[in-house]
Amino acid sequence: MKKKLIIALVILSALAAGIFYLLTAGNVGIKYETVEVEKGKIGKYVEEAGTTSSRNVRSYYGNSVRKVEKIEVELGDYVKEGQLLMKFEDNSGREIQKVEKQIEALKATYNEALLGPDFEIINNAKLEISRIRSSVDLAKKNKVRMEELSTSGAVAEIELEKAVNDLVQLQNSLAVAQNSYNRLVKGLSENMKTKYEAEIDVLLLSLETLEKDREDSMIYADFDGIVTELNTFEGDIPYGGLEILEIQDPSEKIVLIDFMAEDALLVKTGMNAIVTDKNLNVEIDNLKVEKIHPKAFIVFSELGVEENRQRVEINLPQSDIELSFGLKVKTKIMIEESKEALLIPEDTVYKEGMKKYVDVLEDGKPVQREVVTGIGNNRLIEIKEGLEEGERVILKYGES
Numbered sequence: 184m185k186k187k188l189i190i191a192l193v194i195l196s197a198l199a200a201g202i203f204y205l206l207t208a209g210n211v212g213i214k215y216e217t218v219e220v221e222k223g224k225i226g227k228y229v230e231e232a233g234t235t236s237s238r239n240v241r242s243y244y245g246n247s248v249r250k251v252e253k254i255e256v257e258l259g260d261y262v263k264e265g266q267l268l269m270k271f272e273d274n275s276g277r278e279i280q281k282v283e284k285q286i287e288a289l290k291a292t293y294n295e296a297l298l299g300p301d302f303e304i305i306n307n308a309k310l311e312i313s314r315i316r317s318s319v320d321l322a323k324k325n326k327v328r329m330e331e332l333s334t335s336g337a338v339a340e341i342e343l344e345k346a347v348n349d350l351v352q353l354q355n356s357l358a359v360a361q362n363s364y365n366r367l368v369k370g371l372s373e374n375m376k377t378k379y380e381a382e383i384d385v386l387l388l389s390l391e392t393l394e395k396d397r398e399d400s401m402i403y404a405d406f407d408g409i410v411t412e413l414n415t416f417e418g419d420i421p422y423g424g425l426e427i428l429e430i431q432d433p434s435e436k437i438v439l440i441d442f443m444a445e446d447a448l449l450v451k452t453g454m455n456a457i458v459t460d461k462n463l464n465v466e467i468d469n470l471k472v473e474k475i476h477p478k479a480f481i482v483f484s485e486l487g488v489e490e491n492r493q494r495v496e497i498n499l500p501q502s503d504i505e506l507s508f509g510l511k512v513k514t515k516i517m518i519e520e521s522k523e524a525l526l527i528p529e530d531t532v533y534k535e536g537m538k539k540y541v542d543v544l545e546d547g548k549p550v551q552r553e554v555v556t557g558i559g560n561n562r563l564i565e566i567k568e569g570l571e572e573g574e575r576v577i578l579k580y581g582e583s
Contacts (some may be wrong), residue, residue: 217575218528226521227558229449233440233458233497233514235506239432241405242412243269247420249400258413262404268428269415269436273400275393282393286386293379308364315357322350350424408432411508431508434526436474440514444479447493455517456497456548465512472516473498519558524565531576532556532564541570543575549577 249271256268329346333339412429414421421427438458442450456470476494484490497514499506504511531541532554539556542549557565570576 188419194365207500215544215549215580216578218531218578220525220527220551220566220570220572220574222523222572223526224521224523225558225560226525227519227560228515228517229442229446230513230515231440231442231446232511233438235499235508235510235512236437236439237408237431237433238435238437238496239406239408239507241408241430242426243402243428245415245422245423245425245427249273249420251415251417251421253425254413254415254417256410256413258410260410262408262410262430264404264406266404267401268404268410268430269402271400273397275397275400275404277389279390279397282390284387286383286390289379289383289386292360293383308360312357312360312364315353315360319350319353319357322346322353326350363377369417402428404430406430406432407434409508436506436508438497438499438512438514440495440497440516441482441492442495444491444493447475447495449518450495450516455520457515457517458497458499458512459515460512463510463512465506467499470497472479472496472497475516524567524569525572526559526563527566527570527576528578529562529564543570544575544577 250271253270253274254268255266255270256262260269326343326346326349329343333343408430410428411431412426414425415427451471452472452475454472455468456472458465458467458470460466473497474496476496479491479493481493482490495516497516529543532539535541539554540551541554543552544550552569554569555567557567559565
């Protein structure tokens with residue numbers, strides 16, 4: 184009896200095993216992790232980290248020549264347009280005073296020359312000419328008299344020569360006096376005017392250069408903003424090209440994103456954008472792409488791989504938000520707006536040849552199903568054809 188009972192148990196076990204095999208069609212020990220096909224909203228976007236900045240940024244640089252004499256601001260200060268930020272050492276003050284005095288003296292001389300001598304000087308010149316003329320007349324008469332006396336032998340020949348020489352000297356003096364008088368009454372020549380004016384112009388140019396140097400020794404704010412960089416100190420001589428000071432306009436905040444070139448090509452101005460960063464507890468939507476920079480550039484990744492990138496600007500109209508300049512934030516730009524669709528995880532779709540498939544669980548068995556997909560966002564993908572809402576798609580297979 185005991186033997187019969189054992190045989191019956193073996194038969195029942197074999198029968199149960201056969202039934203289980205038939206029901207599972209050979210999938211013994213396999214379990215399926217599935218997801219349900221659901222309706223939801225999906226949009227396509229490109230995502231990248233961006234940096235907060237300002238549309239208005241002004242940088243000031245050293246020149247390797249001037250020493251920093253005084254710094255009027257500190258890092259983080261709010262400044263007003265026209266406010267003095269920094270002053271370099273400048274020794275042009277005395278040189279400017281010297282040139283101004285030279286110009287003043289030269290102008291006085293020039294003006295005096297243009298006005299000419301006064302009446303008294305001219306009158307004295309006339310009197311001098313008249314005196315010399317009278318002397319010349321007397322010398323002429325004396326010469327004639329000496330000639331007559333010399334002919335009669337009353338005087339020596341030497342007396343006649345002296346009378347002639349006296350007449351010649353007086354005539355020369357008269358010519359000199361007449362020329363001086365003519366210059367006085369004629370005034371300044373055109374050549375002298377040109378000379379004076381050229382000398383004054385040279386001094387004015389020197390003065391302009393000195394004043395420009397003095398102006399360059401002081402840095403003023405070009406607009407209202409915040410001091411975001413300060414890379415020098417009093418007594419320093421910053422080398423040429425070194426950024427020593429930077430201000431940014433907090434009322435014109437933007438986010439700058441350097442997208443991979445293939446992603447940047449999908450972005451258009453006016454597209455909707457989102458700035459979101461859980462670590463910073465920041466989420467700003469309803470933003471717009473304001474500008475796409477026309478020039479791409481090359482950078483190297485952390486692994487040394489060459490990457491083509493292109494910069495995109497997103498405006499931040501909520502300028503009162505306390506986002507510091509230079510923050511790294513996550514950004515998304517919607518290149519296809521959200522719409523309602525049937526959705527499944529993108530990982531469940533695979534390719535065979537030119538077609539796409541998923542594995543659907545039907546009556547406990549996996550069945551391959553061809554599908555037509557739409558947009559995806561690297562997490563979910565739209566199913567246009569091949570599935571119905573509520574069906575279960577196999578996400579992965581696993582051993583029990």
